[in-house]
Amino acid sequence: MRPLYPLCSPQDLRGKMTAITRRTLMGAVAFAALALSQPTFAEEGHPYFGPETVNLLDLLVPPPAKNSAETKAELVEVKQLMASTSEGRKQQAIADNEEGLQPFLAGTSIKVDTATVPLTTALVQRILDTEEVVTESAKKGFARPRPPLVDEEIKPLIKLSKSGAYPSGHSTNGTAIAIVLSKMLPERKEELMQRANDYALSRLIVGVHYRSDLGAGHAAGALMAQALMQNPDFQKEFEPAKMELRKALGLSM
Numbered sequence: 001m002r003p004l005y006p007l008c009s010p011q012d013l014r015g016k017m018t019a020i021t022r023r024t025l026m027g028a029v030a031f032a033a034l035a036l037s038q039p040t041f042a043e044e045g046h047p048y049f050g051p052e053t054v055n056l057l058d059l060l061v062p063p064p065a066k067n068s069a070e071t072k073a074e075l076v077e078v079k080q081l082m083a084s085t086s087e088g089r090k091q092q093a094i095a096d097n098e099e100g101l102q103p104f105l106a107g108t109s110i111k112v113d114t115a116t117v118p119l120t121t122a123l124v125q126r127i128l129d130t131e132e133v134v135t136e137s138a139k140k141g142f143a144r145p146r147p148p149l150v151d152e153e154i155k156p157l158i159k160l161s162k163s164g165a166y167p168s169g170h171s172t173n174g175t176a177i178a179i180v181l182s183k184m185l186p187e188r189k190e191e192l193m194q195r196a197n198d199y200a201l202s203r204l205i206v207g208v209h210y211r212s213d214l215g216a217g218h219a220a221g222a223l224m225a226q227a228l229m230q231n232p233d234f235q236k237e238f239e240p241a242k243m244e245l246r247k248a249l250g251l252s253m
Contacts, residue, residue: 045129048231054223056138056167060216063144063166074210075151082154085205090157093202097158099128099170104177107195110188116248119241120184124177126237127228131173134224139164146208157206168209171200171217172224179225184242185251196221 051057064070085093096103101124102114114121144166148154163169178196182189200217203209228234246253 046126047130047133048126048234050133051137054134054227056220057141063142063212075147078147078204078207081204082207093205094157096199096202107198108191112248117244120245123237123241127176128173135169135172142166154207156208165209165213167216167220168203168213170203171214172220174199175218175221176225184245
């Protein structure tokens with residue numbers, strides 16, 4: 001039986017990421033560097049790039065089969081976690097369904113009025129737009145049914161999305177956002193990466209994902225962040241947003 005993917009600590013994110021990718025990170029970065037052209041997307045939003053740049057169907061190991069021992073073990077974990085989690089943590093998990101700069105930072109000690117950081121807010125929104133188009137094709141391709149659709153004993157705490165479970169979009173964008181913000185605020189890196197872990201764990205607590213969805217999302221988010229750093233459009237927007245955020249937090253430039 002293949003082990004369930006644990007959540008990544010800030011120290012071993014890179015090691016966990018490589019364990020669930022079919023190719024190495026360097027190979028993915030090289031692939032991303034060849035595909036920086038901007039396509040026209042039918043979806044709403046303004047992504048930096050799409051799945052032709054980070055092709056998760058090619059880069060991620062497929063999820064465990066629906067009736068496999070791995071999936072059965074993951075379903076047991078979801079039910080146990082939902083039963084043992086405190087009401088306060090459940091409410092946090094429900095709140096973590098929201099996406100954006102403010103919802104992400106709400107789980108940290110980093111307090112900033114988003115009205116004072118419009119460039120940072122817009123950059124994070126574009127990361128979310130990018131995650132949506134990058135994970136959409138993978139979710140469709142892997143077509144993994146969410147836990148409540150496999151085990152009727154699992155009652156989700158939020159409205160169940162119609163998209164596939166693998167990889168977790170929240171885990172993907174949470175990891176990507178944490179990596180990007182860590183480059184703006186290196187002194188807060190550990191806290192930001194821990195927030196990405198907690199943000200992902202919320203998806204298990206509300207009953208809409210399996211553990212391996214989160215592991216795949218961590219890998220996808222790290223790959224996406226690497227491609228973002230190679231993207232000219234992102235590079236243009238990153239430095240002004242970094243200066244804006246550091247100024248708002250009273251940190252040295």
